[in-house]
Amino acid sequence: MQDVADRAGVSKALVSMIFRGVQGPSAATRERVMDVAAELDYRPNRSAALLALRRTHLLGVMTNIRNTFHAEMVEHLVEHASERGYEVVLGALTPTHGEEAVMNTLLDFRCEAVVLLGPEVESELLSLWNARVPIVSVGRRLARPDVDVVRAGDLRGMSSVVDHLVGLGHKRITHVTGGSNPIAVDRRSGYVRAMHRHGLDAHVDIIEGDFTEASGVAAAATVMRRATRPTAVVASNDRSAVGLLDALQRSGIAVPEQMSVTGYDDSVLAQLAHVDLTSVSQEAREQAVSAVDAAVDRLDNGRTEPRSVVLRPRLVVRSTSGPVPS
Amino acid sequence: MQDVADRAGVSKALVSMIFRGVQGPSAATRERVMDVAAELDYRPNRSAALLALRRTHLLGVMTNIRNTFHAEMVEHLVEHASERGYEVVLGALTPTHGEEAVMNTLLDFRCEAVVLLGPEVESELLSLWNARVPIVSVGRRLARPDVDVVRAGDLRGMSSVVDHLVGLGHKRITHVTGGSNPIAVDRRSGYVRAMHRHGLDAHVDIIEGDFTEASGVAAAATVMRRATRPTAVVASNDRSAVGLLDALQRSGIAVPEQMSVTGYDDSVLAQLAHVDLTSVSQEAREQAVSAVDAAVDRLDNGRTEPRSVVLRPRLVVRSTSGPVPS
DNA sequence: TTGTAAGCGTTATCAT
DNA sequence: ATGATAACGCTTACAA
Numbered sequence: 001m002q003d004v005a006d007r008a009g010v011s012k013a014l015v016s017m018i019f020r021g022v023q024g025p026s027a028a029t030r031e032r033v034m035d036v037a038a039e040l041d042y043r044p045n046r047s048a049a050l051l052a053l054r055r056t057h058l059l060g061v062m063t064n065i066r067n068t069f070h071a072e073m074v075e076h077l078v079e080h081a082s083e084r085g086y087e088v089v090l091g092a093l094t095p096t097h098g099e100e101a102v103m104n105t106l107l108d109f110r111c112e113a114v115v116l117l118g119p120e121v122e123s124e125l126l127s128l129w130n131a132r133v134p135i136v137s138v139g140r141r142l143a144r145p146d147v148d149v150v151r152a153g154d155l156r157g158m159s160s161v162v163d164h165l166v167g168l169g170h171k172r173i174t175h176v177t178g179g180s181n182p183i184a185v186d187r188r189s190g191y192v193r194a195m196h197r198h199g200l201d202a203h204v205d206i207i208e209g210d211f212t213e214a215s216g217v218a219a220a221a222t223v224m225r226r227a228t229r230p231t232a233v234v235a236s237n238d239r240s241a242v243g244l245l246d247a248l249q250r251s252g253i254a255v256p257e258q259m260s261v262t263g264y265d266d267s268v269l270a271q272l273a274h275v276d277l278t279s280v281s282q283e284a285r286e287q288a289v290s291a292v293d294a295a296v297d298r299l300d301n302g303r304t305e306p307r308s309v310v311l312r313p314r315l316v317v318r319s320t321s322g323p324v325p326s
Numbered sequence: 327m328q329d330v331a332d333r334a335g336v337s338k339a340l341v342s343m344i345f346r347g348v349q350g351p352s353a354a355t356r357e358r359v360m361d362v363a364a365e366l367d368y369r370p371n372r373s374a375a376l377l378a379l380r381r382t383h384l385l386g387v388m389t390n391i392r393n394t395f396h397a398e399m400v401e402h403l404v405e406h407a408s409e410r411g412y413e414v415v416l417g418a419l420t421p422t423h424g425e426e427a428v429m430n431t432l433l434d435f436r437c438e439a440v441v442l443l444g445p446e447v448e449s450e451l452l453s454l455w456n457a458r459v460p461i462v463s464v465g466r467r468l469a470r471p472d473v474d475v476v477r478a479g480d481l482r483g484m485s486s487v488v489d490h491l492v493g494l495g496h497k498r499i500t501h502v503t504g505g506s507n508p509i510a511v512d513r514r515s516g517y518v519r520a521m522h523r524h525g526l527d528a529h530v531d532i533i534e535g536d537f538t539e540a541s542g543v544a545a546a547a548t549v550m551r552r553a554t555r556p557t558a559v560v561a562s563n564d565r566s567a568v569g570l571l572d573a574l575q576r577s578g579i580a581v582p583e584q585m586s587v588t589g590y591d592d593s594v595l596a597q598l599a600h601v602d603l604t605s606v607s608q609e610a611r612e613q614a615v616s617a618v619d620a621a622v623d624r625l626d627n628g629r630t631e632p633r634s635v636v637l638r639p640r641l642v643v644r645s646t647s648g649p650v651p652s
Numbered sequence: 653t654t655g656t657a658a659g660c661g662t663t664a665t666c667a668t
Numbered sequence: 669a670t671g672a673t674a675a676c677g678c679t680t681a682c683a684a
Contacts, residue, residue, distance in 0.1 A: 001677060001678070002677085010654075010655085011654065011655045011656075012655090012656095012677090012678080012679095013654075013655065013656080013657095013679080013680080014653085014654060014655080016677095016678065016679060016680085017654095017679095020679085024653065024654085025653070025654080026653060026654095029653080029654085043433065043434065044434075044677085044678075045377075045436065045676090045677050045678065046434045046435060046436065046678095047373040047376050047377050047382075047436060047676095047677080047678090048373075048377055048660090048676070048677035048678040048679090049677080049678050049679070050373055050660095050678090051371075051373050051374055051377055051660050051661065051662085051676090051677080051678070051679095052659075052660055052677080052678045052679040052680080053660085053678085053679065053680095054660065056373075065391070065397050065400055065401055066397055066398070066401060068394065068397075071391050071392055071394075071397055072392070074391050074418065075391055075392060075418060075420055078418045078420055078423070079420050079421070079422055079423070082422070082423070087431070088418075089415070089416075090416040090418075092400065092401060092404045092414075092416075094401055094404055094405050095405070096405055096408070097404070097405070097408070105413070107369065108369065108370075108372045109372060110371065110372065110373060213598060213599065213600075217599065242598060242600050243599065243600070245600060246598070246599050246600035247599075249600075272539060272568060272572070273539065273543065273569065273572050273573075274539075274568050274569070274571060274572035274575075274601070275600070327661060327662070328661085336670075336671085337670065337671045337672075338661090338662085338663095338671090338672095339663085339664085339670075339671060339672080339673095340669085340670060340671080342661095342662065342663060342664090343663095343670095346663085350669065350670085351669070351670080352669060352670095355669080355670085370661085370662075371660090371661050371662065372662095373660090373661080373662085374660070374661035374662035374663090374676090375661080375662050375663070376662085376676095377660090377661080377662065377663090377676050377677065377678090378661080378662045378663040378664080378675075378676055379662080379663065379664095379676085380676065
């Protein structure tokens with residue numbers, strides 16, 4: 001910067017102002033400085049600037065990059081953050097790098113707020129982190145949230161699936177769970193409550209799963225062994241639904257003629273013409289926008305009260321759900 | 327840091343040394359300082375440290391995060407980089423953020439080297455960038471590379487698919503391309519050359535596509551219109567292969583009994599039991615390791631000669647390829 | 653409109 | 669084993 005200043009015959013301060021595009025410098029000097037800078041191929045040092053500013057305009061995002069829903073979220077987060085003047089630092093969860101490790105890396109980068117995609121740590125830890133930087137927890141319901149929360153109502157989403165099936169005449173509706181993580185637990189509750197609301201308590205039938213394709217395959221086997229088979233199976237996510245579809249197809253069960261199957265996430269998988277799975281969209285873009293807004297609102301507008309945004313999931317009916325077989 | 331030093335009754339220099347874990351400070355002071363630091367809840371400021379060091383130990387990675395192969399690569403890159411003492415800064419390609427924009431962001435972060443996943447910019451620009459920071463181009467073949475290159479031989483991979491099919495007795499083998507990007511072009515050449523090697527020039531049959539599922543569907547329609555249908559279709563990636571599979575199934579063509587279909591990438595899609603697609607693995611982990619090593623080798627060992635690593639792709643035979651129908 | 657100088661939180665050099 | 673002090677490259681009052 002000094003070099004540029006010298007060469008242009010001005011002071012560092014001027015160069016700084018020009019590169020930040022602030023009012024003040026005359027058009028003539030501005031042009032001269034930019035020319036010299038281009039010639040010297042100078043670019044401002046972000047670290048130094050941030051150090052001086054004591055701000056970073058960095059948004060941390062913790063994600064399991066393998067998760068396709070996360071990947072979609074990340075894209076929207078990056079886009080919307082940059083619109084609001086923030087850069088995103090990605091903290092990728094890996095086998096060797098758990099949630100706490102990622103959080104520490106993000107903190108070391110001096111992120112001013114951190115968006116957690118589907119965090120599984122206990123909520124106490126979230127609060128602890130939140131004392132240091134504003135935390136936005138995405139996708140998971142929190143009991144007594146003191147951190148910001150953005151999610152699509154899993155209970156409601158699951159209910160809408162059951163409503164849809166009941167509307168098609170189904171009564172024997174089985175649910176394949178996604179394990180004991182907070183999200184899976186919510187989806188399970190959504191199923192149970194909706195069944196109850198429809199007076200179908202007697203038909204509540206739950207098979208344990210773990211969000212994997214394999215658990216869908218296993219669930220199909222279990223279903224086939226039932227004395228009276230369900231007419232519809234509600235999986236806790238698209239991946240396990242695909243496993244189910246496959247196993248049913250191999251057993252010669254026609255979907256949806258003999259049995260309806262639904263997923264959850266409206267992932268690329270569900271959208272494949274090959275699969276064409278009835279599913280539930282979590283509105284990734286809206287969630288991303290809400291998450292960034294929540295963070296920026298704390299940072300730039302000084303909001304301190306925790307905020308909860310619960311989006312309404314959207315049922316996407318495709319060809320794997322149909323009228324109950326007569 | 328000054329606070330910690332004061333509270334512990336030592337100088338900043340000592341605190342710095344202790345936090346960097348260098349030899350010198352006595353065990354007693356070390357412990358005292360760490361205690362005070364914990365109490366004050368102090369953490370070193372990365373930016374300041376980097377500013378003083380004039381090093382960042384940052385590796386930039388440009389990626390299209392929606393691409394599942396990239397997502398896999400990123401995971402391995404992060405893991406291996408951290409083993410070698412580097413952090414990864416992700417530059418995500420988005421609709422609003424093209425390759426040049428991402429590169430600039432990465433440069434602003436003062437990345438010491440940049441790994442480009444499947445870059446599509448002209449190779450001149452790569453060289454230009456390379457003059458500033460070491461560039462590792464992953465996945466794409468370069469004519470006269472002055473940047474480091476890591477890739478799995480697409481020509482060879484495609485050849486192995488054709489070899490496999492020819493070994494099963496196929497002759498009428500059609501190829502669905504992935505458009506005009508460098509990778510698709512290589513795969514296409516691999517197909518053409520392998521056909522030639524087997525003396526099957528007369529059967530070379532190419533349908534234009536673009537890596538999407540839809541283009542697979544379209545290709546299936548084209549194939550069905552052929553006077554004499556091929557007995558095998560070699561798609562340029564898994565996604566278009568899945569489109570093909572779906573369309574064929576709907577047309578009542580049994581795979582692989584009546585027609586074999588292959589993909590490329592060995593993606594999650596291909597691995598689904600539901601799909602179980604014969605494909606080609608690009609050895610993501612090995613590519614990631616090679617890319618990080620190439621960068622680190624330049625940075626830490628001062629290598630200056632460009633290096634090209636060409637990995638051998640691995641054919642993964644699954645159930646969509648079978649003997650030629652008699 | 654432009655320049656001066658004092659930080660920002662580290663690391664590194666040289667003393668002690 | 670410890671401490672003073674000068675960078676590092678920028679921003680920002682404040683002064684000219």
